[in-house]
Amino acid sequence: MKFFVDTANLDQIAEAQDLGILDGVTTNPSLMAKEGISGEANVINHYKAICKLVDGDVSAEVISTDFEGMIREGEALAQLDDKIVVKVPMIKDGVKAIRYFTDNSIKTNCTLVFSAGQAILAAKAGATYLSPFIGRVDDISWDGMELIEQISNIYALQGFSTEILAASIRNPLHIVKAAEAGADVCTCPLSSILGLLNHPLTDIGLAKFLADHQKSSN
Numbered sequence: 001m002k003f004f005v006d007t008a009n010l011d012q013i014a015e016a017q018d019l020g021i022l023d024g025v026t027t028n029p030s031l032m033a034k035e036g037i038s039g040e041a042n043v044i045n046h047y048k049a050i051c052k053l054v055d056g057d058v059s060a061e062v063i064s065t066d067f068e069g070m071i072r073e074g075e076a077l078a079q080l081d082d083k084i085v086v087k088v089p090m091i092k093d094g095v096k097a098i099r100y101f102t103d104n105s106i107k108t109n110c111t112l113v114f115s116a117g118q119a120i121l122a123a124k125a126g127a128t129y130l131s132p133f134i135g136r137v138d139d140i141s142w143d144g145m146e147l148i149e150q151i152s153n154i155y156a157l158q159g160f161s162t163e164i165l166a167a168s169i170r171n172p173l174h175i176v177k178a179a180e181a182g183a184d185v186c187t188c189p190l191s192s193i194l195g196l197l198n199h200p201l202t203d204i205g206l207a208k209f210l211a212d213h214q215k216s217s218n
Contacts, residue, residue: 001179002056004187006167008035008046012190013053019193024056026109026131026167026187028087029063044080051081059109059129059187061087062097070097078106085109085128090118095125102126109165119151123160129185133168134178144168145177152182172196 002023005016008031016022027050032038037046047060058081062073070093074086078101085107088094094110101108102125109129110122114136122130132151134144151164166178169188172195178186 001183002163002185003193004056004059004165004185005190005193006031006169006187007189008032008037008050010049010053013050016190016193017053017055021193022054022056023185024058024083024085024187025050025054026059026087026165028061047077047080047084051083054083056083057085057107057129058083059085059087061111062089065089065091065093067093067096067100070094071100074101074106074108075104087111087131088127090114090122095121098122098125098127102128110162111167114147116147116150116154119162119164120154120158123155123158123162127162129163129165131165131167131187134166134174136168144174145181148178148181148183156182172198 003021004024004026005013006026008027013025032043037043050058060077062070064070064073070088077084077086086101087109088097090110090112098108098110107128109131110127111131113119113130113132119130132147134148148166163184165185165187166183167187169175169186169192172192175186175192
């Protein structure tokens, strides 16, 4: 499973890259605003800075919700760097835009996905990535991991090549469960990825090892 970090923070992206486990980045206007980045020129420059830091795909979101606007924004974003993946919402014009981008060799990430039916439409349109929001599904008392597993089974049966990108991940356990359910990618804050490092038995074992080493050195 690929690991993407969901952030616009350059320091966090660099830290994930230095770990040697980073496969890409997803970001959006809300995450840009969180870093104090506003204005079209500043946002564009920030996307370029992210692309310089990472080797993999970088999802950049369109703001428009009409077909013509999404095409205009998406083509401009795709020209910034070969790593750019145009992030498009799961709406009627979004599906239409995904087909246009696919036909013109522009990678896409279909976002705000909450059902298997939406996942089928995105795959039919040729989306590179599909982003089911598992945490938000859980928030309305449905099972986000069950959705990932359902989409994974459908894609395998139908031979769809769209990669399942588990989004709205809230904790390290979500990452493990998404991997078990068949997600190809997870995108999450760096803190969730770093949380995978933690286990009390590791801490106990390391402390004992160091204590034994200290005794043998005396």
